[in-house]
Amino acid sequence: MEALLGFKEESTDYDQLVISKPSSSASYSYKLVPWLSWDEWLFVDESLFSISPESVASAFRRISAWRSRGCLPVVIEVTASIIEIHQKDPHFRKDLSNDALDNCRADQSSDASLSDEMLAMLYCMAIMRLVNGVVEKTRKKTEVSIAVAADAIGIPRTLIDIRHEGSHRELPALEVVRSASVKALDWLKYYYWEPQKKAIPFHGNETADIRTEIRSKFHELAFCLRVKNTPPSVSSKVKEKRGSKKDLTKILKSLVGLYASFSSEVVSVLLEILLNAISISDSSKLPVNTQKGPSLHISLNEWKLVITKFSNKEPELLLALLNAALDMIETQEAVLFETGGVRTSSDHRAEILQVEHLSSLFKWLVGNFEGLKPHLEKDSAPEIKVSSGEKTISKAILMELLRKCLVLSASANNQLMDSAVHLAQLTGDNYLLGKLNKLSSLVSSNLDVTEEDNSLKHSTNVFKNEDESISEASEKLEMIKQRKMKSKVVKRTDGDAGNTNRWVLAKSWNPCPIGMLPRAVGSSGCLPVLDFDTVPEKVSQLLGRKENWELNQCSGKREASSDIQLLDNRCVKKLRETEDGCVSDSEHVLSTEDVSGHLMIGGVWKKVGEEELLAIKSAVRIWPHTKKPAVKIEPHTKKSLL
């Protein structure tokens, strides 16, 4: 067996099919489930027992998707069956309110044909499947009788009797099976739905609880590292708590686990912690008091270690942290900009201080972490990599970050400017670096002016000037990038030109779990959105009329009515929501994340027609840095529209 096809896996490891998570608090094991996340399960739980027929119907739909995956737990299947039968049973319909009754009247007429015998048969079958299905799973070898096994898990005796009667004797009366079905549902809730709901980690907790959990884990990690790095003599007090390596990995694991489900919370908590650390070190420039015994205060340097440890496990963290910091600066600045005149000066000062702290934090992050160094073009040769190659950030992402940083640094933010220069250094692009250095000196000379004259009115003028110089600079930056990317772009469009190909090898791919989509950095992946309505309308139309579509696609024959649709199929419109501050309708830095023919409008992806596209194009202007533009139009848009 082992020799079979060259797989020498230790068969024990595989036979179990369930691996236990090492060194975790509970003895978890992994099981194949049909749902993508517990949220999906909770959605079904809630909808299935809802009084709204629409909700119940949506639960049924999801359950049929689960069934099609082949690993639907029998308890879920039977719960759905019983509820579906209840919907067909006039007895339960009477209980509905008049409104709901009206809603269902349409399909009720068809159900009316179900005789009492047929209803009883349906109930009976559901109950038989429940008893057999559940008992089979739990029945021990020693328990010969089903009744004994059923008793062990508390299935009501009525259900066992109905199973027996239904299989071997007369079909039980409708009244009997109907009331038994209610008991069955109650038992299923008691036996499966409620305990399973309780077993879901963090379920029912408010976000605040999760944040507290995350915060305490970070502190644990920090202390653990501190203890580890302090010579034993000093830390005699905490000797018994000496963080062993095991503890450390345990804490790290749970943090990584938290990050997997609550990445944004983890990032924001960490940012909060770091800001706090910065403001403390800022306000008390007095002799450092951390040496006075094991104080609760954790210095920035200690956090550095924490972040290093964590981002070794979860390389995306650093990038997320940087992005979060920039986003926060951006919102703060927007607030400053808009309410500048109205707010009291103390508020104002606090906000300015906040921005300062954020900027210095950003600078500190950029300056201190090696993880940001871009890796050189990863060779696509499939090798088993010891994941070291996957931990670094690609140059394109770094550029994106740099651009964002640069745009924000427009508001005379020296530290961000420095960070931008540092980022440019990391990209290893000397030409870019030179340009940025010049820009930086320009900004700082402007800064001198600002510092001389502190009046707010004056500084807004300066801001305006800077805006201009910055947008000029960003444009230049764009041009530089274009030049850099040009060779690639040419290659790409060549490829696209002959591209009637359906099947294309993904150009860049970060490892991620099967069933997830890759993140920019790291291998944790992100959960996909699988709702059908997020998919372009045309797809649903196409799925509806297969044959027509095929005719269009293959033979190229055009029906007048389907012209526009055909256009949509054929043309790869590359529209994309972006975060940067400029729009270019000439060649542009290509991203692999193009969305064909769709536009994010108000948070929803919408199909965009040719005319709309042109209208948008003409309406697009370069915005000052505080506002985000709606679209960027990719280079081959025009081409492909022809």
Add this chain to the structure above:
Amino acid sequence: MASRSEPENPSPNIYIPPEWSEAADCIAYDSVTSPPPIAIVCGAKNCGKSTFSRYLLNILLQRYKKVGYLDTDVGQPEFSPPGFLSLTVVDEVTPDLTIPHLKTPERCLFFGDVSSKRNPTTYLNYIFALYDYYQKEYCLFGKSASPAKVGLPLVVNTPGWVKGVGYDILVDMLKYMAPTHVVKINISAESKNLPCGAFWLDEDHDGMLNLIEINSARQDSFNRSVLVQKDARLLRDVRIMAYFRQCFSSNLNITTIKELAHVLASHPPYEVPISSIKIRHLHCQVPGSEIFYSLNATIVGLAVSSERTEDLPWCVGLGIVRGIDTFKGLVYVITPVPRGTLEKVNLLLQGFIQIPTGLLQVQGCISPYMSANVLSAS
């Protein structure tokens, strides 16, 4: 077997009894070449049908350049991963009889389950379609073809489901193909065997018939032929993993399931626009709003649907839908099928071929469909 210059027996664990070699020789040599022999091998589970079929293939290859192999065992096919029905043209001897080898079939159809019981009618239609294809391409050379052309002999391996519906299916298959030889392998437990004689024929039948009854090769200390117990599920998972192992160069050192799972998670997949493919579930009704919930992280058959609706969609291989990006409108598929062949694929067939859980558990990269905190009750 020793009589002919058979290559050294490279699979010492396999014992070919004299009875078996006589039967194989009879089919290969005591038959006319036109029409070529068509042999169906049948018998209960684990009695050695596949081993005999492999052996028979090798013997036939001594007389014929090429031999057709129609595999109707969807649970454990010979040359393809589970869930497939296929016709393979074999032109070289398989030296090792212990191991099933993956080969690219001439034609295959994706049934999408490991047993015919889910849909016997479709199952039979698929087999008939493959048999018709064989007849058309390899037996009935039109009048224009050179008369010197020799038809291709065919070996048909059948599933071990020989009772109830399984028996009915087997009878339908035998009637449809009207083979020149039927090899029936018996085991000692009489009750598990197929009925004696030409059980599939009506009483008034009087055509040519070669029924060869042999006994299972495995025997216990009492000289009774016994069944070889196999862990069918494990075998299937290993076949599926071996199939996806082909995504990588053979000189890449992948020896364990863990390593394979790891390289698969890192492997750049093919991306295909959702709008340019159709998605169909073979055994389930999936509501339109749920197709991606149903499709994500499953194994699919990659098929080519033809313009004519009555034609069955020929399949070119298996893929893992490793991700779906509904915003970009892309489906990401991992498959060892070469790009050129893939280009024709416009249909993803979902079935119940479950992705081996070993492939979903990668250290630090565990699929969301492998969940912790699941109540054991479920």
